[in-house]
Amino acid sequence: MKPAPSTVALASIAALVCGAREPQRVEGRRPLYVTSGAARLVEQGLAAPAPTGAEAAAFEEVPHPRVRSVPTVARATNVPWIDSNGWRFQRGIQKANYAKLPAGFAALAAAEAFAFNVDAILNPDPADVEELGKMLQFLKANDQPPLPALANIGVVDDRSSVMGEILNMLTRRNLLYRVVSAPDPALSVTVQLGTPDFPSDAAKNPVEFAARVRAKLGDDNRLVRLYGTGTVIARLTGDGKRARLYLLAFDRSRRRQADDTQAIRIRLLGRYQPAKLAAYGTGSNASLTDLRHIGNTTEFWVPSFNAIALVDLDALP
Amino acid sequence: MDRREFLAAMAAVPVLGVQPRPIPNYRIVTKYKPAPQPGMPGPYRGRVVTVHSPRCIDEVTEKVDVPTVKAMIARGMTTLTGDKDPRDSWARFFNAQDFVGIKVNASGAPGAMSMPEVVAEIANNLIAVGVKPTNIVIHERGAGQILLPRYDRFVPAGIRVESANTWLGLDPDVYVEANFFGEEDTRSYLIRMVTEQFTKIVNVPNMKDHGASGVTGCVKNIAYGEFNNVARSHYHAQTETLSFIGTLAAVEPLRSRTVLNIMDGLRGVWHAGPFSRDRKFRFYPKQLKFGTDPVAIDRFLIDVIDDKRKKEGVISVWNRDIKYFSTNQEDWDRDPNMNRSIREPGHIEYASTLGLGVYDTNKIQHTELTI
Secondary structure, eight states: OOOOHHHHHHHHHHHHHHTOOOOOOOOOOOOOOEEEGGGHHHHHHEEEEEOOOHHHHHHOOOOOOOOEEEEEESOEEEEEEEEEEEHHHHHOOOEEEOOOOOOTTTHHHHHHHHHTTOEEEEOGGGHHHHHHHHHHHHHHOOOOOOOOOOOOEEEEOOOOHHHHHHHHHHHHOOOOOOOEESSTSSEEEEEEEEEEEEEEEGSSSSHHHHHHHHHHHHHGGEEEEEESSSSSEEEEEOSSEEEEEEEEEEEEEHHTTTTOTTEEEEEEEEEEEEEEEETTTOTTTTTEEEEEEEEEEEEEEEEOOSSSSEEEEEEEH | OOHHHHHHHHHOOOOOOOOOOOOOOEEEEEOOOOOOOOOTTTTTTTTEEEETTTTTOTTTOBBOHHHHHHHHHHHHHHHHHOOOHHHHHHHHTEEEEEEEEOOOTTTTTTTTTOHHHHHHHHHHHHHHHHHGGEEEEEEEEESSSSGGOGGGGOOOOTTTEEETTTOOOOEEEEEEEEOOSOSSOOOEEEEIIIIIIOEEEEEEEEEEETTEEEEHHHHHHHHTTTTTSGGGGSSSSSHHHHHHHHHHTTTTHHHHHHEEEEEEEEEEOOOSTTTOOGGGGGGOOOOEEESHHHHHHHHHHHHHHHHHHTTTOOTTTTTTOOGGGGHHHHHHHHHHTOOOBBTTTTTTHHHHHHSSSOOOOOGOEEEEEEO
């Protein structure tokens, strides 16, 4: 639907008054907004000003993405625990409000919203505005029309909190799923509570439940495998001809370690030719290495990066 | 005893305490074929030479007596091979065409490590039989700890100190895949120095207790020290070290290229290993062990560590009773009657079932000398 001429005129006037440039977006890309504390990013054309009033109320507040260390049951060793909003976005949130972003998390929040292509309001800590600007610049430079999300697991979502935890675990385990209203025969596995494969009792332990889904699908049939990390979330999109792999690194300290050319080994189901790597926080010479096609898979190393890496791929016949 | 018999024996013998876990499914990926005679167990299968010397290290200052170490290495090598001249002994293993990796152990440095004086003398012997200094690399899989011993200050110019983080990285085509505890990262890659650079490897572990594997000697040093992502096997109270260590060590080309083991027992750790945070758990076996059979050497390592523990009046490395287990690392660091994992010294016998050597002491020819 086209906006009414008067709306366009008002918007133009507002832009002139504020000296702001409305960021140009590629087709299908949903906008990233910033609050007034980051107004200079609006002026730079990197983000849109955060909506107010009723429009803002349509945005659901979400927690900031992060990784925590939590103790294991067995011993003193801590294990990383990712807090990602990926499952919320998969479940249907299309307008997210990162209202509370502690210092150090704005860039990752922007990367997360970009990867899942949701409208997002970012309210950065003042100390983060510069870094957020760099991230938005990076995302803008590497934007392209979003491709459909790829998945081979269907999850029939009963909207329960238990199911929310399951979606969370599937996201964290990089078991690529789509929320469906009914079993879809095109998908390899359908997760529906109360079925023989996925009894309701099993959902009491989401970690074990995710392991059950993983076993049902089989590691060889997973669309994406990541080796060398437990703190990166992958999202794969594609249309049969091209694909884009989004990698979100939650462990900031580790990903920031210098110049590890073999930080993560990626295995994709399907044969692809990598066309481009864009990795935030790396040098311009960062590249994918040791490409292998083994059977119907594609493998390569991704170098260390910060917050987000994008891998564009061409499907091979 | 092969792997099948080993597993049957394990099932038949009652084990006090926690039972071993079933052997995981391993997928081994490598394009390398075994050498006609793989380095492990090599030409001296079931043969161990131990050279003792009370003068090799000062227990107070921990200063190593270099002339004594030189003499110990010369005697150990000639006794192993039967040659009169140590150069002839070394020439059986190495020549001018070789590119040699010296696999040290620096976990726990500076309190516990392959001693630089021992490593330097090994390097000197390699050079004496024609190996170019630039074709010798002292290495570990990981960066960091390997820099602490300052090997570069002890060895001839040209010899490098490297890790997979600083040189060549990991080989994407050689790995072992296994899902132990539901972890996502199920692969352990071999470092590329081994696959693409080294023609031979000298394995130089030291004598240490290990909270997960019971002891850490030849087999573990060459396995966990050349493959990445191995700590996942012992994140839990019950570990997968029993079978994982030997499985990695048997992967080609690591197995074929590891041609000599010299275990540094000048100084050791009898509890809280593989690190040495507290000097009270260090001791001084004052010996070096030589052989091509890593299992046979490690078999005697168990005795060295366990005898010391008995002497100190603490539980054996074989103790599997859960009452001695604590999730609190401080308990384990402080109390030698506390385990951080169910120890698996059986990993050495398991390695024997993969053809890596002889475990039965009745079948090992062990020569002990004192100089």
